[in-house]
Amino acid sequence: NAGVTQTPKFRVLKTGQSMTLLCAQDMNHEYMYWYRQDPGMGLRLIHYSVGEGTTAKGEVPDGYNVSRLKKQNFLLGLESAAPSQTSVYFCASSYSPGIDYNSPLHFGNGTRLTVT
Amino acid sequence: LAKTTQPISMDSYEGQEVNITCSHNNIATNDYITWYQQFPSQGPRFIIQGYKTKVTNEVASLFIPADRKSSTLSLPRVSLSDTAVYYCLVGDMGDTGRRALTFGSGTRLQVQP
Numbered sequence A: 001n002a003g004v005t006q007t008p009k010f011r012v013l014k015t016g017q018s019m020t021l022l023c024a025q026d027m028n029h030e031y032m033y034w035y036r037q038d039p040g041m042g043l044r045l046i047h048y049s050v051g052e053g054t055t056a057k058g059e060v061p062d063g064y065n066v067s068r069l070k071k072q073n074f075l076l077g078l079e080s081a082a083p084s085q086t087s088v089y090f091c092a093s094s095y096s097p098g099i100d101y102n103s104p105l106h107f108g109n110g111t112r113l114t115v116t
Numbered sequence B: 001l002a003k004t005t006q007p008i009s010m011d012s013y014e015g016q017e018v019n020i021t022c023s024h025n026n027i028a029t030n031d032y033i034t035w036y037q038q039f040p041s042q043g044p045r046f047i048i049q050g051y052k053t054k055v056t057n058e059v060a061s062l063f064i065p066a067d068r069k070s071s072t073l074s075l076p077r078v079s080l081s082d083t084a085v086y087y088c089l090v091g092d093m094g095d096t097g098r099r100a101l102t103f104g105s106g107t108r109l110q111v112q113p
Helices: none
Strands: A002-008 A010-013 A017-025 A031-037 A044-048 A063-066 A072-078 A087-094 A112-115 B009-013 B019-022 B033-038 B044-049 B052-056 B060-066 B068-074 B083-092 B107-112
Touching: A002 A087, A017 A087, A017 A112, A044 A063, A044 A072, A044 B009, A044 B068, A072 A087, A087 B052, B009 B019, B019 B083, B019 B107, B033 B068, B044 B052, B044 B060, B044 B107, B068 B083
Parallel strands: A010 A112, B009 B107
Antiparallel strands: A002 A017, A017 A072, A031 A044, A031 A087, A063 A072, A087 A112, B019 B068, B033 B044, B033 B083, B052 B060, B060 B068, B083 B107
């Protein structure tokens, strides 16, 4: 049981390049999230999904796109990378049986992205 | 959006009890309060969750007063391995009406020998 797996672990991009970060979970969770964490800072929510085929914006969605074509996968795309997107990206998932119950988040180990 | 406020940092010594308080004045009626621990280069890890009064597990205790506008994470007899960042989290309905979870800046706990 792998939990939440993020691919790749590290990546260096040049300004203007594009890439996709992959998050996969094997816990049959409905909810999935993408966060970014800048050095010495807390986590900020980029986008999230409450089920297959759905996505919604979080706190800092600009410059990112997401897709949830399969329940177990949540993709984060950067169409034109900028140095301000240098950060550590964390994916998380949770099982929520109802809107009034905060089920714990399960996090991956992060993707460290540097944009030069 | 529901916001939380925590102390930026705390220092302690091994064997002491540590209490970290989180303020969440705008907590919604249905929201639970959840605490996470994060070590360097790792994703956050769930510690404890509660709705009201007191919750205890093998790792920590969580105290929530009747008005639920704050909560206190209590770590008994900390060790060096408890040095980490601790986040308090409450639910947030977001613009779509669906649940979205936002983290605050966390509390950096440093445990000294």
